[in-house]
Amino acid sequence: MIIELQAWSRKTVSLPAETATALERSGLVDVRPGATPGEWEIASDSRVGVCVAEVWELRVHPKLGIPKLLFLLAYARCPDGWRGLAGFGRERQLLDAVANGFAAQCQKAFERGLLRGYTPIEETRTDLRGRVRFGDQIARAGGLPLPVEVSYDNYTEDIPENRLLLTAAELLLRLPRIGERARPQLLAARAQLDAVRLLRDRREFKKPPVTRLNKRYEAAMTLAELILNHASVTARQGQVASAAFVFDLNTVFEDFVSTALKEALQPYGGDVRFQHPDRLDTHHPAALRLKPDITWWSGGRCLAVIDAKHKSIAHREMPNADAYQMLAYCTALKQRQGFLVYAKDSGEQQRRHVIRNSPYTINVHTLDIENEPETLLTQVDKLATTIAATTRLAPNTQAA
Secondary structure, three states: OEEEEEOOOEEEEEOOHHHHHHHHHOOOOEEEEOOOOOEEEEEOOOEEEEEEEOOOEEEEEOOOOHHHHHHHHHHHHOOOOHHHOOOOOOOOOHHHHHHHHHHHHHHHHOOOOOOOEEEEEEEEEOOOOOEEOHHHHHHHHOOOOOOEEEEEEEEEOOOHHHHHHHHHHHHHHHOOOOOOOHHHHHHHHHHHOOOOOOOOOHHHOOOOOOOOOOHHHHHHHHHHHHHHHHEEEEEEOOEEEEEEEEEEHHHHHHHHHHHHHHHHHHHHOOEEEEOOOEEOOOOOOOOOEEOOOEEEEEOOEEEEEEEEEOOOOHHHOOOHHHHHHHHHHHHHHOOOEEEEEEEOOOOOOOEEEEOOOOOOEEEEEEEOOOOOHHHHHHHHHHHHHHHHHOOOOOOOOOOO
């Protein structure tokens, strides 16, 4: 059974109760009893992706086209090299697009052979290699000359970069219904990495810093990190019980706006911070905590506060909760103007809300994420110019 719907939609389907329970537990949709027995109402929100079990498959499609969604994901992780990551949008399914992109980038990264590097090794040997660890030797061997505790650097393919790619490939191969185009390439990548170990804990692993030596791995590593962060497999008795690949469009849009605005504000100087913690209550520090998406600082002074929301502004009305939240940010951070940035429907316009009996103004801006990447980035540049104008900073002015 395949169930499909778009983000921010709902449909009623006939399901066994156990399937409805499993769908609810998937973390991709909300499920409620329908009007008649055996019918269930499935509602999607900002989460999109696929979840697969033995007898059912749930697909939630973004309203945004796959190429545009891949651009938002790619730019947030790699603003200098997103063009190498966002060209895999021909597939209808997001998972297939990411899998094909990752497989192709692995193939490209391995064209000149696998990266090798020096890895520190500590082991017990019957011959001498590298440096003797005298403390361990005395503690473990009780003064005996053999075996000897040594440490040395081994030049090997078993390095973090290759472990990251292997673990992502292995995870994709465990997901059911990976596209026919990606699977052979993923199997080939796994075979090339046969001397490499899987990551012990993929949830805590971070992409290695990009250097001159591993630059050709950059696109593949970025996609691998994305896969490890958003794909999951549940096993039962050695078999795959369920698998999921899920994105939250709210987070995707917030990450894109944060990264793009940071890049666009660089010519004006200052320091852009993400999710900077603050508080509204001066007497109870643990109460009324605040964490705006983006703040722009000059030394210890806040220049601007910005919040990103992935929702259209229906009927030309801004949701009250967003305005109240921004008003709290402006109050705590001593900002006369705050900026709310929405993903917009075509035809929406920016606006200003002047708050009664206060010095505060809330500026509402929209970014059309259906635009081509260069056009969308131009919109962000214009937004940065507008924000900078409220501080009277000019390009190339270095804020202290």
